[in-house]
Amino acid sequence: MPPPNAAIDISSPATERPFYHAVGNEERVFAAAFRQQLPVLLKGPTGCGKTRFVEAMAHEMGRPLITVACHDDLTTADLVGRFLLRGGETEWVDGPLTRAVREGAICYLDEVVEARQDTTVVLHPLADHRRTLPIERLGETLSAAAGFCLVVSYNPGYQSVLKDLKDSTRQRMVAIQFDYPHQDVERMIVQRESGIGPHVAEDLVRLAQAIRRLDGAGLREVSSTRVLIAAARLAQAGLSLREAAEAAIIAPLTDDHAVGASLRQLVDVYLAGQRHD
Template identity: 75%
Template sequence: MNTMDSTPPDHAQTARPYYLACGNEERLFKAAYRQGLSILLKGPTGCGKTRFVEAMAHELGRPLITVSCHDDLTTADLVGRYLLNDGRTTWCDGPLTKAVRDGAICYLDEVVEARQDTTVVLHPLADHRRQLPIERLGVTLDAAPGFCLVVSYNPGYQSVLKDLKDSTRQRMVAIEFGYPPADAEERIVAAESGVDPKTAADFVRLAQAIRRLETGGLREVASTRVLIAAGRLVAEGLTPVEAAKAAVVGPLTDDVQVGAGLRKMIDLYLGEGTA
């Protein structure tokens, strides 16, 4: 079954999720939203795509429904199904249908992890029709005002066999993300974790060094997300070296040699002798 989260519609009572813009991504998103266009977010893991959508939903005053996609995700998981309840068969909307009815922003995270026969259901929603056919009910829903379809994926990580069809991609406006510039990333790490600016800067220098590595033993490079996790451990009293080894090395690799190399880098960049 899919993982679904929904934000409450009363955004006026909550603070805007922290997001530091590094380009024109906010302006692009709002323009696409106003025109009823679907949006494709492309970028590496942990660079802020999900937080960006949360911030935009807050600014636009729309509820947000998030679906974490996976290879067992079916069309019924998205659209809905009949369920047996107290001896009666009743229809239960899926997250996509709920978003269409309520005029919410529907965010499909890592959409290429879903089966291609599942993502085809997005086509009439993603183009000018803005409609969702529900075959089991024999109806076609028009998207309510405010509805917006947003999908994301990591083109550098997904395999060739797991890519979006051209027919899907060309129905969307693409916004490309990367890791923030060093000064912006330092501000993000400090704000999100509560560490001092020097510690945040040290973590960012370490991450940049890891991102320059050329090795097949890394699942991913060090993301802004893992730096924030390390910073939070420091806020709890761990040393930067301890925090980085726990939050960076383990999540990035299972390779013994690569892990040992990362630990040496951590000692070099974050050890007591560093300036």
């Protein structure tokens, strides 16, 4: 039973490796960091494959994966654990971070800067040579089991100054930079993940690239590989490409009428053929 505020996912190593297509040396860097018991920081835009990468690496390393979706209300107790009342008795319940430390799992803190800075400070002794987790409520300090690896991610372009990662945290970690893949790779990913034909995947990728080139268009985020896959899957389910693009790309990106109109103009240009091969 996880602590109340912790949105977590716990998975054993998959029997088949989750699909991830390397675009650089990120897999080799992660493997080297894992072998040297170094924590890893993944930096990159929303929907570019960071979470899938961690899933694939957990499979490669043969370790369970514990994922925590960080948010403003996440407390140290949510990560470490707390005493809960069960059947009239008080019982200690490990948080996801403590469980990963005990079991030698990979602990992935997704969008770590969404958590309060006083919460992320608990990571410091785990992220340096000590590899320990002090549990003040129990009066003990845990040493990380073999195989434990701390992985955190965030989107530098989205965060404000008030929601940046502390330098004292950054400099404890090996950083891997992510971005949207090259056009040919992204087309292959969209096609593989959705089952859509190559020409439709190509059109969607070209649309995404056009949106990403927009400068000062009032968009907080641009179209990710994730939303392209969603649009392709909607098209596979019978929607027209315009309908799919509206539901999966335009509507999630903006609530502004003028910005939406500009995006629809791009849809008219890049998805005019409406091919469903």
